[in-house]
Amino acid sequence: MPSLREIRHRLRAVGNIQQITTAMEMVASARLRKAQTKAEQARPYIRQIRQILEKVSSATGNFSHPFFQHREVTKTAVVIVAGDRGLCGPYNSNVFNAADRFLSPYTHDQVELILIGQKAIDYYRLKKWPIGETIAHWGGKISFAEIKDFASTLIHRFSIHELDEIWLVYTQFQNLLHREVRVEKFLNIERPKETNENTAYALDYIYDPNIEEIYAQILPRYCMAKMETVLDEAYASELAARIFSMKAASKNAEEMIEDLTLLHNKTRQANITKEMLEITSNLHT
DSSP, X not given: OOOHHHHHHXXXXXXXXXXXXXHHHHHXXXXXXXXXXXXXXXXXHHHHHHHHHHHHHHTOTTOOOGGGOOOOOSOEEEEEEOOSSOOSTTHHHHHHHHHHHHHTTSOGGGEEEEEESHHHHHHHHTTTOOEEEEEOSOTTTOOHHHHHHHHHHHHXXXXXXXXXXXXXXXXXXXXXXXXXXXXXXXXXXXXXXXXXXXXXXXXXXXXXXXXXXXXHHHHHHHHHHHHHHHHHHHXXXXXXXXXXXXXXXXXXXXXXXXXXXXXXXXXXXXXXXXXXXXXXXXXXO
């Protein structure tokens, strides 16, 4: 049985940990409100601009922008978005598991990884995949100008055929309880399937200026908005995962404090009883 001093030491240590996990939960909760608002506000914009692209692409006849073209794929870029820190349950490992499954059919010379988040950088440095670019310490701090530069670099590399396709692996925020790891193609952009509705769009629209100018304006905006939305979704998901992880840690710490307090009282009572028996036995002798 541990001594009273050891039990008191463990009680203080667990109490300090509980204070830290509770504080981290509160900080994550405060940040989540802002991150969730950004993610939810971005969804209608990206949805509408995607619909515009689909309508335009359905009505353009034989004209095709390079962003829509299918190529023979020799070089694939995979953008993997993870967190900068741990203490968020299986959030990062879920992203890595999905990315590893996606990468499994490829060889190392076919793929270039673009890593966002310190945890992704640490994980894939040990995997020996070619790493093209890394962005660390981004959560809640990366500016739109930085996102624009990052997306523009990807767009340029795709345009000059340095990359033949670009994929995104990230976590989509649904609500506080649910998050989903998504693997989506960033470029090339998939054309919508031909439907009667698409045919109706083609009959109803007259484009001014010409279609080349419209594509030149809309497509880069769509790609930049998509990248910003992905990062907003991922950061909100990370914060939600950290809230539940820290809540569970605080609850476990509370249960451990209760068990240690009970053990402390039992040990203290046993010591008192032992001392009383020793005193009684000395009196009889």
